[in-house]
Amino acid sequence: MPSNKVQSIKEELKEKIMQSEDAVFKELHTKEKYIEALYIKTISDETVIQDYVVKPFFEIATAETFLAYLQSHPKVKPFESEEQTLEELIRGVAVLFYQDFIFIFDSKVDRNNSVLDTTVETTIQGPQSGLSESLPTNLGLIRHRYPETTLNVESTTIGEISKTKVMILHDEKLVDQDVLRRVKEFLDEVDIQMFQTGEQLLDLIKKSNRALFPVMLVTERPDRVAVNLAAGKVVLLVSGSSFAVILPTVMKDFMASMEDIYQTYWVSIFLQVLRYVGFVTSLILPGLYVAVTSYNPELFRFQLALSIAGSRSAVPYPSFVEVVIMLFMMELLTEASIRLPKAIGPTATTVGGLILGQAATEAGLVSNIMIIIVSAVAISNFVVPINAFSFSVRIVKYIILALATCFGLVGVVLGFFMFLAYMVKLDSFGQPFLTLVQTKSTKE
Amino acid sequence: MKTLVKWRLIVISLSAVLLLNGCGFKDIDKRLFVVSIGIDKARNSTKKYLVSLKFAIPGGKNKANDFFIVTEKADSMAEAVRAIKTKVDKEIDFSHAKVFVFSEEMVKLTDNAGVYYWLARRRDIQEIAWVAIGTPTAMDVLKVKPKSEQLPSNALFLSLGKDGSETPYIISEFYFDMKKRLIERGLDPFLPIIEAKKDLLEVNTVGLFNKSKLILNLSQEETKILNHIMNRENKSALWVKTGNIKFIVNTTKIKTKYKIITLKGKQPFIKVSVKVNGTIEETTAKITNEKLSRYEKAAEKRLKKQIKGVLVKIQKANVDPIGFGLRYRSRHFNNNDWEEWQRIYPHLVFKVDTKVKISDTGLIE
Numbered sequence: 001m002p003s004n005k006v007q008s009i010k011e012e013l014k015e016k017i018m019q020s021e022d023a024v025f026k027e028l029h030t031k032e033k034y035i036e037a038l039y040i041k042t043i044s045d046e047t048v049i050q051d052y053v054v055k056p057f058f059e060i061a062t063a064e065t066f067l068a069y070l071q072s073h074p075k076v077k078p079f080e081s082e083e084q085t086l087e088e089l090i091r092g093v094a095v096l097f098y099q100d101f102i103f104i105f106d107s108k109v110d111r112n113n114s115v116l117d118t119t120v121e122t123t124i125q126g127p128q129s130g131l132s133e134s135l136p137t138n139l140g141l142i143r144h145r146y147p148e149t150t151l152n153v154e155s156t157t158i159g160e161i162s163k164t165k166v167m168i169l170h171d172e173k174l175v176d177q178d179v180l181r182r183v184k185e186f187l188d189e190v191d192i193q194m195f196q197t198g199e200q201l202l203d204l205i206k207k208s209n210r211a212l213f214p215v216m217l218v219t220e221r222p223d224r225v226a227v228n229l230a231a232g233k234v235v236l237l238v239s240g241s242s243f244a245v246i247l248p249t250v251m252k253d254f255m256a257s258m259e260d261i262y263q264t265y266w267v268s269i270f271l272q273v274l275r276y277v278g279f280v281t282s283l284i285l286p287g288l289y290v291a292v293t294s295y296n297p298e299l300f301r302f303q304l305a306l307s308i309a310g311s312r313s314a315v316p317y318p319s320f321v322e323v324v325i326m327l328f329m330m331e332l333l334t335e336a337s338i339r340l341p342k343a344i345g346p347t348a349t350t351v352g353g354l355i356l357g358q359a360a361t362e363a364g365l366v367s368n369i370m371i372i373i374v375s376a377v378a379i380s381n382f383v384v385p386i387n388a389f390s391f392s393v394r395i396v397k398y399i400i401l402a403l404a405t406c407f408g409l410v411g412v413v414l415g416f417f418m419f420l421a422y423m424v425k426l427d428s429f430g431q432p433f434l435t436l437v438q439t440k441s442t443k444e
Numbered sequence: 445m446k447t448l449v450k451w452r453l454i455v456i457s458l459s460a461v462l463l464l465n466g467c468g469f470k471d472i473d474k475r476l477f478v479v480s481i482g483i484d485k486a487r488n489s490t491k492k493y494l495v496s497l498k499f500a501i502p503g504g505k506n507k508a509n510d511f512f513i514v515t516e517k518a519d520s521m522a523e524a525v526r527a528i529k530t531k532v533d534k535e536i537d538f539s540h541a542k543v544f545v546f547s548e549e550m551v552k553l554t555d556n557a558g559v560y561y562w563l564a565r566r567r568d569i570q571e572i573a574w575v576a577i578g579t580p581t582a583m584d585v586l587k588v589k590p591k592s593e594q595l596p597s598n599a600l601f602l603s604l605g606k607d608g609s610e611t612p613y614i615i616s617e618f619y620f621d622m623k624k625r626l627i628e629r630g631l632d633p634f635l636p637i638i639e640a641k642k643d644l645l646e647v648n649t650v651g652l653f654n655k656s657k658l659i660l661n662l663s664q665e666e667t668k669i670l671n672h673i674m675n676r677e678n679k680s681a682l683w684v685k686t687g688n689i690k691f692i693v694n695t696t697k698i699k700t701k702y703k704i705i706t707l708k709g710k711q712p713f714i715k716v717s718v719k720v721n722g723t724i725e726e727t728t729a730k731i732t733n734e735k736l737s738r739y740e741k742a743a744e745k746r747l748k749k750q751i752k753g754v755l756v757k758i759q760k761a762n763v764d765p766i767g768f769g770l771r772y773r774s775r776h777f778n779n780n781d782w783e784e785w786q787r788i789y790p791h792l793v794f795k796v797d798t799k800v801k802i803s804d805t806g807l808i809e
Contacts, residue, residue, distance in 0.1 A: 293471060297475065297537065298568070305477065310503045318469070
């Protein structure tokens, strides 16, 4: 490259970057040779520059040998274009000007590469470590768990400002090409300024079709990612996020915990049944309470009917108001305990759950049975292993409650059928939401 | 614009739906639960019946087993209930009314169909309720408050149902079954008789109906035998006396089969075979395992006599609680099968065959 052109590029880059305080322009001299380096010190690893550029520069005597050293170094790339260089510069590379050459030296610092413990999807047995916040580390973790040559990695960027790097992983042999195409189309359509983490996609896809339920699974577990890759799913890794997105996901995946494959057969069957029972309980119990106490008390055993009537006798409001009050309190409590710092979280739940519940019954605002119902609903809601899904379920129970208030038991049945019909309609990237057995791609 | 109109429509129709909730919505604490219904013949009155409803008062742990009874004289159930409604503050709910007690005087009246079918016509009355005859009056039965009772009328529910005591002296009767027996030709209703004592309820006899009218009261032992014939209860006891030894067989299984045999030119008869398994529970003299067959024979003889006695007694009264007539009609496809049966039944002969198996003496020798 002619030296005047090198000079002009250098000046232009310097002009664009030097306003910021953390930009560094360094000149190194020996008798035979002269090198200039331009980088941003906050996102570049200066020890890497020191080890691979500065030290060899003073150790290697002749100018030709040093040029050969630079050209053969794996971290060094030749200059391509000015825009591309600028782009790389703000991501942490160093630009080296040596003789009439411009080199791009990869000195990006990777600050968040520590592997985190799982905090959201905890299991008793099985791997305990989750993903990290660094994209290369995550990819490494997954490749480590999924050593297949057919594992295909593509990358794209999302976000107008954030330009976040997103990697699309799939097993070439197992993936459904139609699903892959839909996923890519979806990613192309994403219109967002700041893209920070995969969970945002849940919201973005919702805006496009207003889905009540999530149709992709966000996980922090590399073992879940590996298992899903083997099932022919597409995995998205987002730079800077310790969560991976798995698509397409259906109800079965939301109700599965990684623990299921780490337990013996009957235990995991039992746990699955338990989860589905809990799921249905949290859905219909509030509605069922209203329907049975206010429309069809003959459904209770006589003893229970009398004790409910007795405990309700001091309550001034109709049953549905009672249920709504208590459910609202419970939602507040759940919400508050998420936001609160870990140190005072238990206090809040104790004060809220025990004292408030006790006081509410003493004051005659709600009946004893209601406290049991609300606690049962809250607990059974947490049985659903994937949080995004259990949040959705929290909403559906109000719809069923409203229908039960208006139509009694028929309303509960109607609400449940509507819920079922909605799930039948729903699909995740072409996969029906209620798919029980996921078929592998027929194209081998 | 179009979507806005659509949304407006949805919101309006939904809020209209919300206004509809008045019709069936009544909170459980605004209802008064009727636990049992008593119907007597009204005395010193122009009205026909005296209807008593026993209401449970819901309460906490401290106020358990509280109830009150409201009565009304009326010519029909509907009238009585409407009148009682004006005497109580909450909505009367019949959904937990599980026992209907009729007095003996009342079931001896002939035109009670209105009352019997009122129970079926009310949509909130469950037909799995028990029906019984109360003595001295139905009202007295409702008033009894047994010491062991935790909830109003629970003692009745437990003794009539299988949840509580199991005894061959109670032949309980569900309302739906009674309703069937009221109209079925060849199958007559029966009701257990509940006797109100001071602090106890005694249920050990049964009254047999000729359709809607009480005809015959069986004694306690006869009730037990009828129970055996109808295969209702396995846990029972046989009292046997042979020579000067008296022993009692505790039964574990009783199975009765019968067959109506009508041969041309011969007298029709019913072959009843009873199989009993059991052990010896009490005896006045030593019984050894070797001699068990002798005692089995004695028990068979005794049981045979008892069963035959009950069957003949029922036949003499011309009632049919066991359903011989229905069995006959189900096996004969003539147009006049019912008339034929009515002709045959008074002259039927019962051939009873009993087989008692005493598995052990109850002791280790």
